[in-house]
Amino acid sequence: MPAPSRPAPSAPTQTPAAAGLVALADRCVQCGLCLPHCPTYQTDRSEAESPRGRIAYIRAVATGQLAPSAAGDTHLDHCLGCRRCEAACPAGVRYGELLLGARTEQARRRPLPARTRAILALLARPRLLARLVMLRRRLGRALPSAWRGPLPPAPAPVALPRPAPGPAAPVALFAGCIARPFESPARAALARLLAAAGQGVVLPEGQGCCGAAAAHAGDASGAARLAATNRAAFAGQTKVLCLATGCQDTLARSLAGVTPVEDALVALERVAGALRFRTPLHRVALHLPCTQRSVVRSDAALRALLARVPGLDLVELPDTGCCGAAGLHQLAEPARAAALRTPLLDALAASGAKELLSANIGCRLHLAGGTTIPVRHPIEFLAEHLA
Numbered sequence: 001m002p003a004p005s006r007p008a009p010s011a012p013t014q015t016p017a018a019a020g021l022v023a024l025a026d027r028c029v030q031c032g033l034c035l036p037h038c039p040t041y042q043t044d045r046s047e048a049e050s051p052r053g054r055i056a057y058i059r060a061v062a063t064g065q066l067a068p069s070a071a072g073d074t075h076l077d078h079c080l081g082c083r084r085c086e087a088a089c090p091a092g093v094r095y096g097e098l099l100l101g102a103r104t105e106q107a108r109r110r111p112l113p114a115r116t117r118a119i120l121a122l123l124a125r126p127r128l129l130a131r132l133v134m135l136r137r138r139l140g141r142a143l144p145s146a147w148r149g150p151l152p153p154a155p156a157p158v159a160l161p162r163p164a165p166g167p168a169a170p171v172a173l174f175a176g177c178i179a180r181p182f183e184s185p186a187r188a189a190l191a192r193l194l195a196a197a198g199q200g201v202v203l204p205e206g207q208g209c210c211g212a213a214a215a216h217a218g219d220a221s222g223a224a225r226l227a228a229t230n231r232a233a234f235a236g237q238t239k240v241l242c243l244a245t246g247c248q249d250t251l252a253r254s255l256a257g258v259t260p261v262e263d264a265l266v267a268l269e270r271v272a273g274a275l276r277f278r279t280p281l282h283r284v285a286l287h288l289p290c291t292q293r294s295v296v297r298s299d300a301a302l303r304a305l306l307a308r309v310p311g312l313d314l315v316e317l318p319d320t321g322c323c324g325a326a327g328l329h330q331l332a333e334p335a336r337a338a339a340l341r342t343p344l345l346d347a348l349a350a351s352g353a354k355e356l357l358s359a360n361i362g363c364r365l366h367l368a369g370g371t372t373i374p375v376r377h378p379i380e381f382l383a384e385h386l387a
C-alpha cells in the first residue's frame with residue numbers, strides 16, 4: 001500500500017497538545033523503514049496497522065483534517081507500544097512519546113471502558129492487588145473457573161533478606177503493581193546475588209505502580225499521580241533497580257532528578273566478576289521482551305550474565321516482534337495477544353527446554369498462560385545456580 005501523502009499545514013485553532021502531536025509526527029518522512037519491524041504490520045499487512053499509518057492518523061486528527069473514527073481509533077488501540085519502530089527509525093521519530101500523547105487525546109474524546117478503569121484502579125493499589133492475588137492463590141481450585149481470571153497461580157511469597165552491614169549503601173528495589181506478588185521470588189533472588197557481590201538492597205515503603213499501564217491507556221493524570229507517589233517513596237535513595245523491562249522507562253522518567261533507575265540485569269552484570277555459577281542440568285529457553293531489546297537495551301547484559309554459567313544449554317527464542325502481552329493489550333485484545341504469542345510458544349515447545357526465562361513481568365504472565373513449561377525471571381535462574 002502506498003504511503004499516505006503529507007497533509008496540508010496545521011490549522012491555526014490547534015490546542016497546545018495537538019500542536020505537540022503534530023510537531024512529533026512531522027519528524028516522520030514516511031520512508032516506511034519501520035514497517036518490517038512492526039508486529040501489528042507483520043500480522044495484518046495493512047498500512048493502518050503500521051507505525052507510518054498510525055502517525056498519519058494521529059497527525060490528521062490533531063490538525064483537524066480528519067475527524068476521529070472508530071476504525072482509526074481501533075488501529076491505535078492495537079498498537080503494542082513496543083517501540084520497535086522507534087528503534088528502527090532513521091529520522092528519530094519519538095514514537096513512544098507520540099503514542100502516549102495520542103492516547104491521552106483519545107481518552108479525552110472517548111472515555112475509557114469501565115473494565116479498563118477498574119483494572120487501572122486496582123493497579124494503582126498494589127497492596128490491595130497483592131492481597132487479592134494471594135487470596136486467589138489460597139483458594140486455588142475452590143474458586144469457580146470464571147472467577148480465576150487470566151493470571152497463572154502466584155508463587156509462594158519469599159521474604160527479602162535484610163541488608164548486611166557493609167561499606168556500600170544499599171540500593172532500592174522497585175516492586176511495581178502486579179509484580180509485587182508475582183515477582184517476590186525474583187526480588188529475593190536479586191538480593192541474594194547482589195549480597196554475594198557485597199551489595200545490599202532495600203524495598204522502600206510507599207512505592208506504587210510505575211504508571212505505564214495508565215499512560216498507555218491515555219490516563220495521563222493517573223500516571224502523574226503514580227509518578228508523584230514514587231518520587232516521594234524513592235527520595236533520598238542512591239539508586240533504584242528495576243526487574244521489569246516494561247516498567248523501567250516510565251519509572252526512570254518519573255524519578256528523573258530524584259534518583260537514577262537501572263535495570264537489575266545491568267547492575268548485576270557490573271559486579272558479576274565476584275559470582276561463580278554451577279552447570280544447570282537442563283536446557284533453558286530465553287525470551288527477550290521487546291522492551292528489553294528496544295527500550296531498556298539490557299539484552300547484552302543478560303547474555304553476558306548467562307555466558308558466565310558454565311555448560312549452559314541455552315536456546316534463544318526467535319525475535320517474532322512482540323509476545324502480545326503489551327500491558328493491558330493482553331486483557332483488552334486477548335485473541336490478537338494469543339496470535340502474537342503462538343509462534344513463541346511453538347518455538348518453546350520445539351526447543352526441548354525445561355524452563356523459559358524472560359525479564360518482563362507482563363510477558364511472563366502472558367507466556368505462562370499458554371504453556372505448562374515454567375516461566376521465570378533470569379535472575380531467579382542465576383540465583384538458583386550460584387556456586
Ligand code: SF4
Nearest residue numbers: 038079080082083085
Ligand atoms: S510501537 Fe510496536 S506495534 Fe506500535 S507501531 Fe511501533 S512497532 Fe508497531
Ligand code: SF4
Nearest residue numbers: 028029031032034089
Ligand atoms: S521509519 Fe521513521 S520516518 Fe520512516 S515511516 Fe517509520 S516512523 Fe516515519
